[in-house]
Amino acid sequence: MTVLEQPGSYRHIPPPAWQPRTDPAPLLPDAEPYRVLGTEAAAASDPELLKRLYGELVRGRRYNTQATALTRQGRLAVYPSSTGQEACQVAAALVLEERDWLFPSYRDTLAAVARGLDPVEALTLLRGDWHTGYDPHEHRVAPLCTPLATQLPHAVGLAHAARLKGDDVVALALVGDGGTSEGDFHEALNFAAVWRAPVVFFVQNNGFAISVPLAKQTAAPSLAHKAVGYGMPGRLVDGNDAAAVHQVLDEAVRRARAGGGPTLVEAVTYRIEAHTNADDATRYRSDAEVEAWRAHDPIVLLERELTARKLLDEQGIQAAQEAAERMAADLRERMNQDPVLDPMELFTHVYAEQTAQLREQAAQLRAELAAAQELPGERDGSPQEGRQR
Structure with missing residues (x-):
């Protein structure tokens, strides 16, 4: 007889009424x-x-x-x-x-x-x-x-x-x-x-x-x-x-x-x-x-x-x-077609209502994108000049 089978072991204690008993087979x-x-x-x-x-x-x-x-x-x-x-x-x-x-x-x-x-x-x-x-x-x-x-x-x-x-x-x-x-x-x-x-x-x-x-x-x-x-x-x-x-x-x-x-x-x-x-x-x-x-x-x-x-x-x-x-x-x-990406979509679908921090980040990115469009290199086709600025 093992310890678990001896009288007084948990095998001889009736389960509480709330304890589920499921046949595992x-x-x-x-x-x-x-x-x-x-x-x-x-x-x-x-x-x-x-x-x-x-x-x-x-x-x-x-x-x-x-x-x-x-x-x-x-x-x-x-x-x-x-x-x-x-x-x-x-x-x-x-x-x-x-x-x-x-x-x-x-x-x-x-x-x-x-x-x-x-x-x-x-x-x-x-x-x-x-x-x-x-x-x-x-x-x-x-x-x-x-x-x-x-x-x-x-x-x-x-x-x-x-x-x-x-x-x-x-x-x-x-x-x-x-x-x-x-x-x-x-x-x-x-x-x-x-x-x-x-x-x-x-x-x-x-x-x-x-x-x-x-x-x-x-x-x-x-x-x-x-x-x-x-x-x-x-x-x-x-x-x-x-x-x-x-x-x-x-x-x-x-x-x-x-x-x-x-x-x-x-x-x-x-x-x-x-x-x-x-x-x-x-x-x-x-x-x-x-x-x-x-x-x-x-x-x-x-x-x-x-x-x-x-x-x-x-x-x-x-x-x-x-x-x-x-x-x-x-x-x-x-x-094989390059997708047209909008960086501002980073902030879409993050929250139903944007947090103050997200609005601040979106404004910062928007300003950076606008500044990039104004670079001389972007206007006259001279990428080097734009990079120097």
Whole structure:
């Protein structure tokens, strides 16, 4: 008999009436990631949904390659590619209703584009222009979040507020495996579970937090297992299986909308490209590891399923690729145009009513801009004379 099992230990003390008692078994994720493609479950999948997922995956892959190319051309300051994770991005966008909200991280521009956001607007922040680059309220897409996991409490707050107002709204919050090591992650899950907020937490476990592998971040069996500690279900899914990701997220969104509370979904996927264009991924992982994951490419998996079921042929594949190329050409052309910037927009949308300090700073900048326009070098085309003054 152990100390904890002896009479008088806390195991023999009845819990207070206010202490919740939840059976943890239904909250635990499966031992293996859930899959649809290549299994018997695939036969029950909606053919039209599978074809739509395929078209968005092909478009998403081309979007990633084009955005990466734009960084090399100096048109983007930075781009965190989601190549290899397109199934997660696309499924996250397609499960939401128009009234729902998406809370993306910095790597989730593709999810915003798949939700209907203009690709140029989605990249504006990464270009270094303006504030967010788009109107979050119009698109129901929160600002792309660079600080890790800080978007998660925001998602909980919005979802909880919507429920208090009687609005039928669900918030879907995306985060990487690195974000699960942040305090914001744990605070958000705890508040969401206590309030039973209609929010879904979607962890894209792509193997690395920059160069830190998952094994150095957690000793848990999976990130989905963390859900039970907060009293919510955890689901584990193959993040490269677009049909499986869509199904699991759809179930979680429906559960949240029906008042069932939050769900933590972990998608096991892989970041094929480097963390960003400033990262050298060869320093912390092998080419063999990357190639092994290329064999589990989300586009190949879905294309194989569709062709086997005679839902996709060469003509359909070509049509999807051509549509993706048109999107890339439009993105390339518009991103190659230098934006017209107004420095005074620095003070727009900071506060609903500008503070005295902001008004003072705006006046100072306005005076400096006016003085610059009056320089002789600006008037007569002699930049050297203007600089000397």
